[in-house]
Amino acid sequence: MTGVLLRxxxxxxxxxxxxxxxxxxLIAAGRIxxxxxxxxxxxxxxxxxxxxxxxxxxxxDAHSHLRxxxxxxxxxxxxxxxxxxxxxxxxxxxxxxxxxxxxxGDLLQTGVTTVQGMLHTFADAAEYAQLCADAADGxxxxxIRAVLITGFTDRAExxxxxAEGAWALPEPVTHALDVDDFVRxxxxxxxxxISWGTGPVAAQWAGDHxxxxxxxxxxxxxxxxxxxxxxxxxxxxxxxxxxxxxxxxAGLLGERTSAAHAVHLTDAELRxxxxxxxxxxxxxxxxxxxRVGSARVARWRRLGIPAALGIDSQGDGAPDMFDVMREAxxxxxxxxxxxxxxxxxxxxxxGGAAAVGDPRLGRxxxxxxxxIVGLNLPAAADxxxxxxxxxxxxxxxxxxxxxxxxxxxxxxxLAVADVKGARARLTTELDRDTAARAARxxxxxxxxxxxxxxxxxxx
Ligand SMILES: [Zn+2]
Numbered sequence: 001m002t003g004v005l006l007r008x009x010x011x012x013x014x015x016x017x018x019x020x021x022x023x024x025x026l027i028a029a030g031r032i033x034x035x036x037x038x039x040x041x042x043x044x045x046x047x048x049x050x051x052x053x054x055x056x057x058x059x060x061d062a063h064s065h066l067r068x069x070x071x072x073x074x075x076x077x078x079x080x081x082x083x084x085x086x087x088x089x090x091x092x093x094x095x096x097x098x099x100x101x102x103x104x105g106d107l108l109q110t111g112v113t114t115v116q117g118m119l120h121t122f123a124d125a126a127e128y129a130q131l132c133a134d135a136a137d138g139x140x141x142x143x144i145r146a147v148l149i150t151g152f153t154d155r156a157e158x159x160x161x162x163a164e165g166a167w168a169l170p171e172p173v174t175h176a177l178d179v180d181d182f183v184r185x186x187x188x189x190x191x192x193x194i195s196w197g198t199g200p201v202a203a204q205w206a207g208d209h210x211x212x213x214x215x216x217x218x219x220x221x222x223x224x225x226x227x228x229x230x231x232x233x234x235x236x237x238x239x240x241x242x243x244x245x246x247x248x249x250a251g252l253l254g255e256r257t258s259a260a261h262a263v264h265l266t267d268a269e270l271r272x273x274x275x276x277x278x279x280x281x282x283x284x285x286x287x288x289x290x291r292v293g294s295a296r297v298a299r300w301r302r303l304g305i306p307a308a309l310g311i312d313s314q315g316d317g318a319p320d321m322f323d324v325m326r327e328a329x330x331x332x333x334x335x336x337x338x339x340x341x342x343x344x345x346x347x348x349x350x351g352g353a354a355a356v357g358d359p360r361l362g363r364x365x366x367x368x369x370x371x372i373v374g375l376n377l378p379a380a381a382d383x384x385x386x387x388x389x390x391x392x393x394x395x396x397x398x399x400x401x402x403x404x405x406x407x408x409x410x411x412x413x414l415a416v417a418d419v420k421g422a423r424a425r426l427t428t429e430l431d432r433d434t435a436a437r438a439a440r441x442x443x444x445x446x447x448x449x450x451x452x453x454x455x456x457x458x459x
Pocket of ligand 1: 063064065260
């Protein structure tokens, strides 16, 4: 079979694969046809693209909120999780299509070719359906592969649980959507690069009836959720069943499930996760910035739990998956349970593939979708040295080309989609709302301070 040959100084087929020198990846109809020496593949190529540097599998951001602008641009700085969640109520609402186009365009430019994004709104069914359509539109426009998760809550999520009295929602936010409308939500027309999953945003923010209804309606779709992100998500329950118990009891912990954070699970709970077949998503930069503690990822891996990486739309600049890999290494070594560079590269590739339920991703092998990243990094002598170079020294500035489904989405460091216009519109929206947003943040201060004080007492 003939195709287009992407050639490079080296091809890294997988974290546990091979490093081939003066090699290439032959692609046709969106798939990888062959990987091997240029000398062998060139005669089968109708066209050769010289990518220079190193070709590697596209990476997976397995937990995102698809925010196009960093929250610091909204005046919301990193803070302990519970206080930070309160402050989110002050955010300027941004147009979804532009937000997702910019977010996913920025992810492509750090070598992320698949994203799992959590969508969520308190609005009614019609508005939620529009949000889904606009999010899919934005992802299609950037060219990324996406698993879009419709998230649901029917309890206060910006207050300690159980939410009572003074701990009601900071502003009169009502849930315009009940779970019966949610499970009937129309997510729009199918698309080859977009798949849909669902889940409670977190079990502690959804009632038992809602959890059961989501399970019944999920069918064979993927389930994604937040799970035991901070210690207070257990402490504030004061003896009531823990989120993982309720998730499990509802039948939402299983092979189709991936859960983000999982910072505060006991050994017995981790074994339950392992036995269920669920995957966990480590979000080390987010965990650090929101001061929730450090997930014991080496333990997850030793137990055989599929482990992925998530950027979680955190950070004060453009997302950098290489920074997230380094933070995972750093966090693990501080815990005294170190990870190797190949471990974090595995999490960013095949682990991510497991967390989104698409085992074809994360490896450059014949038959796999042609999701490929071309790095402007020097070829190394062998696989281990190449992984070291990528993990220790790589950054989004080294991502020179990216292909998704064999289609170029980043060429010579530039996104192929027109992201500039969308970014300008987001900036205009933020600027227009600056004074009103600051006033909303000021009005929230007493609640944020009270939650901060309570969190300090209970931590
Ligand atoms: Zn999250």
